[in-house]
Amino acid sequence: DGGITQSPKYLFRKEGQNVTLSCEQNLNHDAMYWYRQDPGQGLRLIYYSQIVNDFQKGDIAEGYSVSREKKESFPLTVTSAQKNPTAFYLCASSPGLANYEQYFGPGTRLTVT
Amino acid sequence: DQQVKQNSPSLSVQEGRISILNCDYTNSMFDYFLWYKKYPAEGPTFLISISSIKDKNEDGRFTVFLNKSAKHLSLHIVPSQPGDSAVYFCAASGQDNNDMRFGAGTRLTVKP
Numbered sequence: 607d608g609g610i611t612q613s614p615k616y617l618f619r620k621e622g623q624n625v626t627l628s629c630e631q632n633l634n635h636d637a638m639y640w641y642r643q644d645p646g647q648g649l650r651l652i653y654y655s656q657i658v659n660d661f662q663k664g665d666i667a668e669g670y671s672v673s674r675e676k677k678e679s680f681p682l683t684v685t686s687a688q689k690n691p692t693a694f695y696l697c698a699s700s701p702g703l704a705n706y707e708q709y710f711g712p713g714t715r716l717t718v719t
Numbered sequence: 720d721q722q723v724k725q726n727s728p729s730l731s732v733q734e735g736r737i738s739i740l741n742c743d744y745t746n747s748m749f750d751y752f753l754w755y756k757k758y759p760a761e762g763p764t765f766l767i768s769i770s771s772i773k774d775k776n777e778d779g780r781f782t783v784f785l786n787k788s789a790k791h792l793s794l795h796i797v798p799s800q801p802g803d804s805a806v807y808f809c810a811a812s813g814q815d816n817n818d819m820r821f822g823a824g825t826r827l828t829v830k831p
Contacts, residue, residue: 610762612762615760637816639816641821646728646823647721647823648721648723648725648808648810648820648821648822648823648824649808649821650821651817651819654816654817662817664817696762696763698762700816703815703816703817704814704815704816705816706751706753706768706812706816706819707753707765707768708765708816708819709762709764709765710755710762710763710764711762712760712761712762713762
């Protein structure tokens with residue numbers, strides 16, 4: 607049963623702490639993405655990766671970091687430098703960057719207080 | 720700068736009737752358009768798409784219409800069913816997925 611998993615579903619952190627959100631896919635997709643969703647706004651691209659060991663900044667990369675050491679995994683770290691980290695985070699994948707249909711995970715809701 | 724806009728945050732429709740969800744975009748370089756559906760506690764799932772060389776694409780009860788001159792697309796669901804109740808996101812892309820822009824979503828409620 608292929609798909610994308612994100613964990614945890616809910617995450618609470620104190621301000622000033624780094625936190626890492628997990629994203630794993632078993633679809634054998636090359637491309638992976640991280641989006642952020644805020645109330646009343648569309649999904650905004652944080653980072654994307656076309657292939658293992660390569661990743662590029664999206665529209666709102668400041669305060670975030672990623673790694674892509676394995677094809678299946680694309681963890682996102684929300685650093686203390688991110689000014690408004692409380693949001694809903696979605697991970698997605700697609701066979702390649704030019705394949706428009708993306709497959710999304712269930713998301714992680716991060717609350718920083 | 721919101722390049723893709725869904726101006727109706729919510730829509731309520733009676734079961735069996737037509738649901739029409741609208742989406743406007745500003746970037747004339749977009750050439751591929753998608754609709755995603757999202758249930759609570761789940762990620763968005765792909766529903767239907769259309770490329771800029773077409774003005775209509777149909778898949779069962781779902782039809783997407785594209786009006787390039789007006790930079791407008793719409794999703795028609797006929798007949799609407801209670802299971803269609805979800806948030807619908809419109810998305811538009813240029814050459815690659817890193818260009819993709821999403822609307823804020825429209826929450827559709829289909830009443831039995």
